[in-house]
Amino acid sequence: MARAYAAEGAIVYGADVVADELEAEMKALRDQGFWAVAVPTDLMKPDEITALVDRVVADQERVDVLANVAGVIELKHLEETTLEDWETILNINLRAPFLTCKAVAPVMKRQRSGSIINVSSRAGVMGFADEVAYCASKWGLEGLSRSIALDLERFGIAVNTLTPGTPTQTAMSEKTYSEETRKIWRDPAEITPAFVHLALQTPQGIHNRYVNAWALSQQLKGLEETT
Template identity: 50%
Template sequence: MKLQGKIAVVTGAARGLGRAVARLYAQEGAVVYALDMLGAEVATLADEPGDIRPRQMDLADADDVAKIFAAIEAEAGRTDVLVNNAGIIFFNPVEQVSVAEWDRLLAVNLRGPFLCVRAVAPGMKQRRSGAIINVSSNAGVVGGLDESTYCASKFGLEGLSRSLSQEFTPFNVSVNTITPGHPMHTAMSEVTYSEETRKIWKDPMELAPAFVHLALQDASGINDQRIKAWDLVQQLAA
């Protein structure tokens, strides 16, 4: 029960890594608000052990994000942990990327985390407590073929996170980015991984303990870091 008494918000919680993190947070005692635009799928988390409160939310809709976070604040009183996990991807040569496709991906992958952080910032700063965990990717530091839009979003998320750390550290709030650090089995990886890579992929639940550890950090602990989840899990198990 490492997260007993914590109020956590996880975006992109219907599937994959977000679902695993939401489940483990609840098992560790947190009240978890599991957010996803896939309303029917995220609703099934209510049947999992612990206190998981699914909510349908379109991360690309600024008004919807504001409404959902205001409702969480009214119901729970605060957010202690924010996990910005939701993300989408596509592969196209840059000349084949439409403006609408560019805008949609950036709205989910980069503007979405900004909107969520903006929503929890006043409370975290006032309480001088909190942990913000932004799910990044190797595509946030290395370019990929036909991934100009996705890489732009993840490079942007890395920059946003480094700046947020400077802003939040005086308020004792930790801000970190995290990547899987190992191939994992998700709906996204079913599209992106080769047959060879699929042979070694991990269940997202195997990576989720790293998110529990980061949820416990403040500015004096792990902060302003880019963490590989699999490496951290191995360290914690040693």
Template identity: 50%
Template sequence: MKLAGKIAVVTGAARGLGRAVARLYAQEGANVFALDMLGEEVATLAEEAGDIRPRRMDVTDADDVATTMAAIEAEAGRIDILVNNAGIIFFKPVEEVSVADWDRLMAVNLRGPFLCTRAVATGMKARRAGAIINVSSNAGVVGGLDETTYCASKFGLEGLSRSLSQEFTPFNVSVNTITPGHPMHTAMSEVTYSEETRKIWKDPMELAPAFVHLALQDASGINDQRIRAWDMVQELARA
């Protein structure tokens, strides 16, 4: 029960890594608000573990984010942990990327974390406590073939996170980015991974303990770092 009494918000919680993190947070005692556009899918989380309160929310819609986050704070009293996990991907040569393609992916992958972080900022700063975890990718530091839009979004998320850490550190709030650090089995990877990579992929639940550890951090602990989840899980197992 490492997160007993904590109030956590996880975006993109209907499937994959977000669902695993929401489940483990609840198992560790947190009150979890699981948010996703896929309202019917995320609703099933309420039956799986602990105190999970699903909500449908569009991370790209500024009004929806502001209203939902305010409702959560009113219901729970605060938000201690924010996991910006929602993300999408596509693969296209740059000349085939439409403006609509670009805008949609950037809205989910970069605008979403900005809107959600902005919504929790005042409360976390006032309480001088909190942890913000932004789910990044190797594509946030290395370019990929036919991934111009996705890479740009994740490079942007890394920059956003580094800047936010400078802003939030004086208020004792940690801000970190995290990547899986190992191939994992999700709906996204079923489309993007080769047969060879699928042979070694991990269940997202195997990576989720790293998110628990980061949720326990404040500005004096792990902060302004880019974490590989699988590496952290192995280190925690050896500790």
């Protein structure tokens, strides 16, 4: 996602708890002539989320796009799911997007523009066995996003949730996907057109929607091929 945004000319601030990998990715973008900044951030710590947004606003005086991409999962039965599992998954998958949205809202409202993209899942609209905390976090993210979409639309801010729509190879899917699913998984780069397109939206466009990233990316690819 960071590479796709950088290629479109965005000033990218990447945030991740794995500082060395984050810096390597941002440096790779800088080496290509893009503007990319690494801000190591632990999404379990509200103070670090506040510091992240404060850093961006101090540098740029605005925030045009917020993409909440981070997510974690544990595949466990209900009775095996510990309170620690529950709190970790809910904190990263739901509390962190709440805090980032809350932090950027005043800035976007002041500039009367912006786009918020919260990465969801099929687990946000249907239940799956052994995903007690994960499903709860993604259903919660859907509710959060629907609510803030209505809160912010009058300020010109678009808010959408996005499900990959196709198996993608990520650190999380490497942990959870079966061998059969791994045979058909795709590079996340194939769904980045949807992220770029949603970043350009206003409440008059795609707004307050649960978007299938694969379907939208294929649609955009088809439009490019016919023009």
